[in-house]
Amino acid sequence: MTGGKLLKNRNVGFRYSLPMGLWFTLFFLLPLAIIISYSFMKKGLHGGVEYSFSLNAYIQMMNASYGKLFVRTLWVTFLATLISIILALPCGYAMARSKNQTLLLFLIIIPFWTNSLIRINAWIAILGNQGFINETLRNLGLIKESLPLLYNQSAVILVLVYMYLPYAILPVFTAMDKFDFSLLEAARDLGATKSQSMFKVLLPNVRSGIVTAIIFTFIPIFGAYTVPLLVGGKDSYMIGNVIVDQVTKVRNWPLASAFSMIITLVSTAGVLWMMGTSAREAAKNKAAKSKMEASV
């Protein structure tokens, strides 16, 4: 009896997912569709678009200086992500083995309570010519001229790492927290050195956490614009800055949309890669499982 009832209500999931679906359609799919269509239109005279098909935006984008910009954005994003992951691994490890996990998690979350612009400006106060570091070094008599710490690519990478490190630490910590640390003892017992036990046993077992951390840092950093705008120089412009300039100053909306497409495509590629790795792992496990069932 109950079986029949269940069968009748089989499609109940659709009704439950309706609010979520509406939300996504209104605030995600629709804007995305607008951006896609704008990128294929002619630019309006004072901003906006003319509703006629054109590949102008993409043709404008095929430009050596934009190519350089794209490569630079990728490079900065790559470095900032890499540094974040390298820092997140020991942090996550220490947190997973700590007795004060709640406190440490709390400390990771605290920065989110402050507006990101204020936090970026704090770095300007630290790195600037009259900033904390330069003043201290001058007072110690170590330097006469201020060191150029601000308004360059290194400052951008430093602040990007600072901003997005929590997003790398949290998934790494979650994965490490589930890791059975007695496996490291087993590895050592079987002849592995300390670093071998880390690379051959710990890292493969927290892989999913690392992949998530890469996605969580790479995607927002790739689209970043406030950090390069505030602490970067002319040579550290990223795609995000160009999009803002094209919308607000040059008023070339199709070109801005075309650049947005690039960010969306790169991000989507990253998410697909992540889903691919987890799907491959699941498939591998499933194959092994069915093999076992067949052999039984």
Next chain:
Amino acid sequence: MSKSFGTFHALDDANIKIEKGEFFSLLGPSGCGKTTLLRIIAGFETPDVGVVSFDGKNIIGIDPNKRQSNTVFQNYALFPHLSVFENVAFPMRIRKENKKDIERKVMEYLHLVQLDAHVNKKPNQLSGGQKQRVAIARALINEPSVLLLDEPLSALDAKLRSNLLVELDKIHDQIGITFIYVTHDQSEALSVSDRIAVMNQGKVLQIGSPFEIYENPATEFVAKFIGETNLFDSRVVECEPYKNNEFMCTLDVPALGKTIKVTDYDKTEPGQQISFTVRPEKVRITLEEPHKSDRELNVFRGIVEEPVYSGFQSKFFVKLDNGTELKVFKQHQNYLEDGPEIAWKDTVYVSWSANDGYIVEVINQ
């Protein structure tokens, strides 16, 4: 060797010598320090005081990966991301041995633990018993001089446990290396060990063969922990030389209401407080009074309070005339040997020879 964690003394002046090729068990209740001792031997802990010598060389301070011992962990500690084959191959891959050797040797050891059919499975697709076999193969493939086993069977069900125990014993006979086996299960330790060290509260109480440990326990704790027994506080009245270098001692046992006779290898000074113990299966239970002529026989009369029949044997709780309760196990054989059945509330005679009781030390514990 001593080791403390904070104010807790995990190991208190423990001293053990293990011979090459021995199946040696560390036996004791949980928290007695046996696992700490094993972890010190493996290199995961460092003792506060003391040394671990291997072939005459002190190995304290040597990293676990450079020691000639391998460990089988209680929770198996298999690498979840690697297949059965790769788990067992792990030590060889670390040593960067060539592929053909790895293939051959891994299969050889998987065959030893009868896992040939499960080579490509992941650990989460194995049963508990299979996991432990993988762990054993993985620990053996390095050809260690010593295999350390940390309660390897405690997570398995009873039947599997006894099967795997027999297999472990076979593997030990086959490869002939030293096994150091940590367990809290006295029957496991008794059935496979060459020698056993009984530990409690960080101290080694007795080291000996299973026979010695069971038949001649050194302390009250050992007598109680290994098997079942009857224990009574007693005072030595006198000890006289007796045959076979033994002494015949007379004990005053308040709980039994009179003096009893017991033989012992050591001469105990009169007046000393000791414990007297006799195993329930060493006590005879009869409906008729045994011949009193034998002066080495201790005889008491009592009433059967609670007979527990369990097939091949019966357990009786006999309330002696003075109110003390005594545990007696009777092995069933046949009618000629057993005589008429003993039932609830029967008046019976319990008796044991002076050779079957022991004097054990009382240690404050």
